[in-house]
Amino acid sequence: MNNLKKLMLITFISLTSFACSSDDDSGDPDSTSQNQANIIGTWRFTSSTTNGVADTIDDCELMDTALFTSSQVTFTYFEGVNCADSESETFNYSINGNTLSATIEGETFTSEIITLNSTTLTIQDVDGNDTYTETYTKQ
Numbered sequence: 001m002n003n004l005k006k007l008m009l010i011t012f013i014s015l016t017s018f019a020c021s022s023d024d025d026s027g028d029p030d031s032t033s034q035n036q037a038n039i040i041g042t043w044r045f046t047s048s049t050t051n052g053v054a055d056t057i058d059d060c061e062l063m064d065t066a067l068f069t070s071s072q073v074t075f076t077y078f079e080g081v082n083c084a085d086s087e088s089e090t091f092n093y094s095i096n097g098n099t100l101s102a103t104i105e106g107e108t109f110t111s112e113i114i115t116l117n118s119t120t121l122t123i124q125d126v127d128g129n130d131t132y133t134e135t136y137t138k139q
Contacts, residue, residue, distance in 0.1 A: 035095045038116050039068045043136035051131055059083060066121075066136060068093070073102065 045064040048055045060083035074090040098113040115122040121136040
């Protein structure tokens with residue numbers, strides 16, 4: 001898996017917990033239910049930024065997807081000649097308000113949901129002084 005794909009996965013599951021305000025910590029039941037319903041389906045990676053600056057993305061990365069079921073997310077990454085090679089990883093996840101949590105090898109990582117509607121998923125992670133944002137479009 002190339003470095004940007006590793007960064008995308010790390011960004012999604014952030015190796016540090018995202019600091020949320022006390023309002024977010026309670027997990028608004030309405031936003032939780034709506035986000036749980038909206039996230040189900042296949043999302044195609046469309047863009048990412050680091051500290052507000054657009055990252056360079058190749059054609060294969062633009063084929064990468066995240067498939068959300070009610071409790072699991074499967075990331076599929078494409079690479080190689082004509083993007084013919086792929087690799088997938090599946091994790092359990094949950095949503096509480098605007099916090100998306102994934103459990104990997106018994107450890108839970110979180111991301112903040114910036115936008116989640118019927119067409120767009122944008123998540124954000126902060127790691128030290130760096131802010132990573134990824135955007136996906138529903139297929």
